[in-house]
Amino acid sequence: MKIKRIVLLLGIAVLVLGGGIRAWNLIIGTYGQAVFSDQDPVYQAVMKRDLLCLMLAYPGYIKNVEKSADGKVSVIMQSGKKILYDDKKEKNSWQKSGNPDLQDMMDQIYPIADIKELLPNNFNPGCARVYPLLNEVYGKNKGQILSNLAKVSIGYKFVEFNSNNRASEALRSVMKELLPLARQNYKIYNAAFPSSGTFNYRIIGGTNRLSSHAYGISIDLHDNKYDYWRWSTREQGQKRLNAYPREIVRIFEKYGFIWGGKWGNFDIMHFEYRPELILKARCFSKEPVSGLPWYDGLQDNKEAWKYIWLIEESLSKTPVS
Ligand SMILES: [Zn+2]
Structure with missing residues (x-):
């Protein structure tokens, strides 16, 4: 009986704490990224949103995105230079500002x-x-x-x-x-x-x-x-x-x-x-919601559509090794 009660209390504590952390993340404006992984649909959606914002913000400079054989995603600049989206390194906030990848920046x-x-x-x-x-x-x-x-x-x-x-x-x-x-x-x-x-x-x-x-x-x-x-x-x-x-x-x-x-x-x-x-900040301040497309928030932006297609197409291609 007692054990059951302890388990129940623990469960409630975890829920409250989890909810609190999540609420805090929303207040301070991250989606709680530490839990993301490649297979995570939220990670995928956030990545595509970040790439879309970058392409819209630097239109003459970023020409495409690419996924390599090891699954790493980069933006391709007009010059041909590639810049990695996520270096997959664990960083504290100090390291993030010292040596950020595009994901850290966004x-x-x-x-x-x-x-x-x-x-x-x-x-x-x-x-x-x-x-x-x-x-x-x-x-x-x-x-x-x-x-x-x-x-x-x-x-x-x-x-x-x-x-x-x-x-x-x-x-x-x-x-x-x-x-x-x-x-x-x-x-x-x-x-x-x-x-x-x-x-x-x-x-x-x-x-x-x-x-x-x-x-x-x-x-x-x-x-x-x-x-x-x-x-x-x-x-x-x-x-x-x-x-x-x-x-x-x-x-x-x-x-x-x-x-x-x-x-x-x-x-x-x-x-x-x-x-x-x-x-x-304007289009994607909230965490992606399952059931809605990742670009929800920019659907009415005509300029965005060509990049949305480009991102979908380039990231679904079989990666070249
Ligand atoms: Zn200044």
């Missing part, structure tokens, strides 16, 4: 809805960057990147931004909406300008990795001493977050930029052009 879902509180320390959607992808799209070295830079007006001056993959065009669209608003509203003007910089060929502090500023795809708006997690406490960061005008954030997100204010390791002045993450 894993944490950027919260598109407004946030009231700073996100947990290890939740940094977009901080994991796949450098071979950035190199292919924006330039492989300083010289190449420099030659891709275009000038964009931010009202009182011009800044340099990468013209590849429509990045400078996206910043131009942002400014077209932001500038009239800033002229009417001092709080917005003061939060945005003067800008603290765009292109800057430099390494991220405390690491040996290139900053996204080195590719000319990020802009720092008017800085504040509490903007960066290394310079301020979470309490100070929280206060700064509370006061930040969300109109600015919404405009940047509309044109494919993520905001560093939505990183646990916050960087509140920082906006970065990452259309693949905004797309995933």
